[in-house]
Amino acid sequence: MAQIIEQNSENHVEKSSAPSDSTAAGDDVSAVQPSADTSPMGAALPSPLPDATTALPAHLERLADRARGYVEAASSANTRKAYASDWKHFTGWCRRQGLAHMPPDPQTVGLYITACASGAATADRKPHSVMTIERRLSAITWNYVQRGTPLDRKDRHIATVLAGIRNTHAAPPRQKEAVLPEHLIAMLETLDRGTLRGLRDRAMLLVGFAGGLRRSEIVGLDCDRDQTEDGRGWIEILDKGLLVTLRGKTGWREVEIGRGSSDATCPVVAVETWIKFARVAKGPLFRRVRDQGRDVGPDRLNDREVARLVKKAALAAGIRGDLSEGERAEKFSGHSLRAGLASSAEVDERYVQKQLGHASAEMTRKYQRRRDRFRINLTKASGL
Template sequence: MMAGIGQGPSDASGDEEMPDIIDIVTEMGRAGEPAKSPSPALPAQTVARLPGHLQKLADHARDYVEAASSANTRRAYSSDWKHFSSWCRRQGFSLMPPDPRTVGLYITAIASGADTGTPAGAKKSVSTIERRLSSLSWNYSQRGLTLDRKDRHIATVMAGIRNRHASPPRQKEAILPEDLIAMLDTLDRGTLRGLRDRAMLLLGFAGGLRRSEIVGLDVGRDQTEDSRGWVEVLDNGMLVTLRGKTGWREVEIGRGSSDTTCPVVALQTWLKLARIAHGPLFRRVTGHGKAVGAERLNDQEVARLVKRAALTAGVRGDLPEGERSKLFAGHSLRSGLASSAEVDERYLQKQLGHASAEMTRKYQRRRDRFRVNLTKASGL
């Protein structure tokens, strides 16, 4: 595989400074700023100074580019590109143009633990390797280049990696209603932080929301630039308007049978005592729990909250502590609704915002397990 792989110090230099698409748009020039020197990886016309009347268009283009993918995706793609660039530099391989043979050796290194840039024996999972390939393809495409993932040097190696290293998918444990109630009991209702966490857990569960959707909500429509939706409290419940992976959708969250487990009451209590009337719903509590900040929470806070509350409440206490800590994350709330709600599949699909019924069925794994006994049905 190594024969013919391009080498050369000039090709490998400046690897981590290679611009991503955000930088490419920025290099078009901003009003009042001097034009940047052209990058050797970009054609001259790409980095030419734009006329003054097009400067605002360049700014808008940059904003649209940022909106094309989530912040988490951009961070992952940037990190993966830097890792690949660094690996090419250490091996003396050229970064440009994309060479399937180089990429084939790269995924072999990270799959086998032969990557000298990571701790000895640190092998990456198949899903991580596949994401790295997607990252490389995306980064090359933003530079006007194409990485042929169907080339035998990549496709055949990847097929072998899947056959040898693929493992069954690890799904996060579904938080069922009795688990959620136990988790709520671990929260301090006398503090702002406890009220906020209570509202996040109930809203996330009842709405079947992703963690980014939970923290992305505002009190009302068009209140912040980074909003992913807003809430509207009605007589019978709460209407949540969301911009998710599959586009805009409305999520109906009905009132609970008891105020202690009602997501609407929990949210109203949090907003009232935190004195939030505009902007992000869920914010950081500061000043020893007595003050509420202005910025919205990071979605990682939802995952940490679910894990902390589940462990404290003793959910799945039949398992060792180390194993239990890996079971819970933000997705546990979403899975819990699908695994416990005894409703028609189409209603769950709409609530969760799934594009296909097959995806919804994967979420209903605990609810439907052993519901149909084919052993008895066959006469045994």
């Protein structure tokens, strides 16, 4: 195996390119992807603490820096970026309409969400979905709170308009396609086992599927406990499987990933192989492969790379060949791995619910794409 790795590493040549849905997961795109903390949007986020330039007694400056770090940790980087983008969208609309966005005015916000629903808030005249409007409203509310000027969302100019938007425009959610076991096996066959990138991508797909993990949980894993500040969990390799400890919105949870029936599809073997040949001993588990595929860097993968990997492998494997390439790319995402486990695991539903970390069985059922909806027949049970 080592000889295969070395031989392919010498001959493997890749061109670095800007990130796109067709980019291989982990290609050297870090240079063109600013992080949430360094982007203009991330820098514009308000804080309830004094700005770094505000004069503080010398003995409190370090404490203030630590407090700002805790403020950042109160929400994920993706949430902060989304909220900053939504706030920018709202304030830009206010400016174009000749309206002031400060202090908060429920009537102005009500007009804004009306414009979003009707398509008048953007140049392409495309109406926003109800989900997008609700997220924008949450972002606006959060930004006002951080500025010390709370917005009253229960005001009739907002609450009544939003209720009308929901009643008029609400539609069933568009679910991503589930990656089923036969799909996953075909996707694994498209990956080159003789390269570091191929070994890493196999491990990510198998761990993501078998653990029912979110894409942020996959890339947030460390090799062991308390190794990085930005880690969202860690792994422990045991005789019977892989124990994954994760930090979620509601606290810590453990996910058990058992060994597979064969080495070719075993997530534990895939992780062990990646660790061995990538020589990853400490820090982020899944990292960028750099230097044209010959070396593994120290940087953690961005969670968008998981979505790109799933899309690319699904397309290469020819899954849902009845659809166009564009439609297939739209159907698959990192979420497809979670949906695949929920749909294919032939066990009691409560075990699937625990694995996915859902608070209710109803949420788990939303992930199940091919469950027998009529297994319990109340019509016959009632005597008809």
